[in-house]
Amino acid sequence: MFFTENRTTTDSFWDQSAETITPEDLKALQLHRLKSVLQTASRSEFYGRGFKEIGLRADSISSLDDVRKIPFTSKQDLRDSYPYGLLCEPKDRLVRMHVSSGTTGQATAVFYTRSDLEVWADLLARCMYMAGARPGDTFQNLTGYGLFTGGLGFHYGAERLGLLTIPSGAGNSKRQIQIMHDFSTSVIHIIPSFALLLMDVMSEMGIDPRKDLSLKIAFVGAEPYSEEVRRRIEDFYGIKVYNSYGLSEMNGPGVAFECRCQSGLHLWEDAFLVEIVDPKTLEPVPEGTYGELVLTTLTREAMPILRYRTKDLTRIIPGNCPCGRVHRRIDRIRGRSDDMFIIKGVNVFPIQVEQVLMNIPEVGNNYVIMLRREKNVDEMIVRVEVTDRIFVEDMRRLQQLQKKIAHDLKGELLLTPKIELVEPNSLPRSDGKAMRLIDQRIT
Numbered sequence: 001m002f003f004t005e006n007r008t009t010t011d012s013f014w015d016q017s018a019e020t021i022t023p024e025d026l027k028a029l030q031l032h033r034l035k036s037v038l039q040t041a042s043r044s045e046f047y048g049r050g051f052k053e054i055g056l057r058a059d060s061i062s063s064l065d066d067v068r069k070i071p072f073t074s075k076q077d078l079r080d081s082y083p084y085g086l087l088c089e090p091k092d093r094l095v096r097m098h099v100s101s102g103t104t105g106q107a108t109a110v111f112y113t114r115s116d117l118e119v120w121a122d123l124l125a126r127c128m129y130m131a132g133a134r135p136g137d138t139f140q141n142l143t144g145y146g147l148f149t150g151g152l153g154f155h156y157g158a159e160r161l162g163l164l165t166i167p168s169g170a171g172n173s174k175r176q177i178q179i180m181h182d183f184s185t186s187v188i189h190i191i192p193s194f195a196l197l198l199m200d201v202m203s204e205m206g207i208d209p210r211k212d213l214s215l216k217i218a219f220v221g222a223e224p225y226s227e228e229v230r231r232r233i234e235d236f237y238g239i240k241v242y243n244s245y246g247l248s249e250m251n252g253p254g255v256a257f258e259c260r261c262q263s264g265l266h267l268w269e270d271a272f273l274v275e276i277v278d279p280k281t282l283e284p285v286p287e288g289t290y291g292e293l294v295l296t297t298l299t300r301e302a303m304p305i306l307r308y309r310t311k312d313l314t315r316i317i318p319g320n321c322p323c324g325r326v327h328r329r330i331d332r333i334r335g336r337s338d339d340m341f342i343i344k345g346v347n348v349f350p351i352q353v354e355q356v357l358m359n360i361p362e363v364g365n366n367y368v369i370m371l372r373r374e375k376n377v378d379e380m381i382v383r384v385e386v387t388d389r390i391f392v393e394d395m396r397r398l399q400q401l402q403k404k405i406a407h408d409l410k411g412e413l414l415l416t417p418k419i420e421l422v423e424p425n426s427l428p429r430s431d432g433k434a435m436r437l438i439d440q441r442i443t
């Protein structure tokens, strides 16, 4: 067992020695774990074959830089090895399976031994404790249970920490609000698009969360969102929002998480080896520069994944965090390299559109970007819900708003999309991750 023995919990730290380990000790631990995970990985069909081809063995690794001797693993490798090609343990040692949400193609399966689950739960307890959740809090987990890792992942982390845990799942807005009210929920886990939707539902029901509910903390993640959306959620609910990052291939949530300083997400380097590479050259970028996040599991038994190309774009934030944790911080995910679209020669990330929209008070809580091709000309349409207040007002105000959105987007993107304003709550919503981009161009 990696994390559960000899833990010292203090006022500030769930696992003091793990969180405040010295950089030298952390490096030594990483090297030790890297060698051991390489050994484990070589038992799988996929890595066993790959390592043999290039003559890679655990003793080929004598420093952390040697991680670069290991080939990258891609999502396609996981798909090609589906379902059991990366498995390193016999089936009688496995106790759980999840899959990635599959927003970008065929899903991939991830397996866990009992120890893998213990380590994962402990990492999540560490995250939640860091953000201020404590025994005595009521924790409502408003994310999908089942194959998605966000449900059970947070659930067991919260129980380990000792929170009263309500597995309320995704959807069912009114019931969620009722539960929050009746059981004085103080801590929630929610994806950003659902947090925005609940704001509209609460407004419709005449509920003011600041007066009528007891919320104080939200863990928000699983999909990209902007600083502007964080601010909207914090202002409306009167709470603190902490960014939660993870992916099924690395357990699920609990990979990186914001501390109370809210300035970047501590990536737990005793469990994951982090690299940021240029997505084109695959060479490491200098500290502080944006690139693709590449992660290696350091503790997993059932299914280690080495040098996994996450496609998520971020950077290491240089310098130390005032909270005293040694684990380096990554910046808010800017988007995935495969989210980026090109229109009229301009590269656009959906998050750039969101930043602009969410800064305009008359803009409501949902939007969608549509790309079309008419007579060989590409067109970008941004369909935007407006707030209740503006919609009943006159046409002139709406036209002004339309112009302002187009103008502000042009400032950010250097192209002028077509803006369509629609009524509040009229765009389709999903129970899972939001679909912000509909690309109808035939490529």
Ligand code: AMP
Pocket (backbone or CB within 6 Å): 099, 100, 101, 102, 103, 149, 220, 221, 222, 223, 224, 225, 243, 244, 245, 246, 247, 248, 249, 310, 312, 332, 333, 336
């Ligand atoms: P899945 O494995 O299906 O849960 O999806 C994981 C992916 O969700 C990651 O690779 C990211 O692209 C995205 N994701 C998860 N958490 C965040 C976050 N806090 N900010 C931005 N994107 C996130």
Ligand code: ZN
Pocket (backbone or CB within 6 Å): 259, 260, 261, 266, 321, 322, 323, 324, 325
């Ligand atoms: Zn910190």
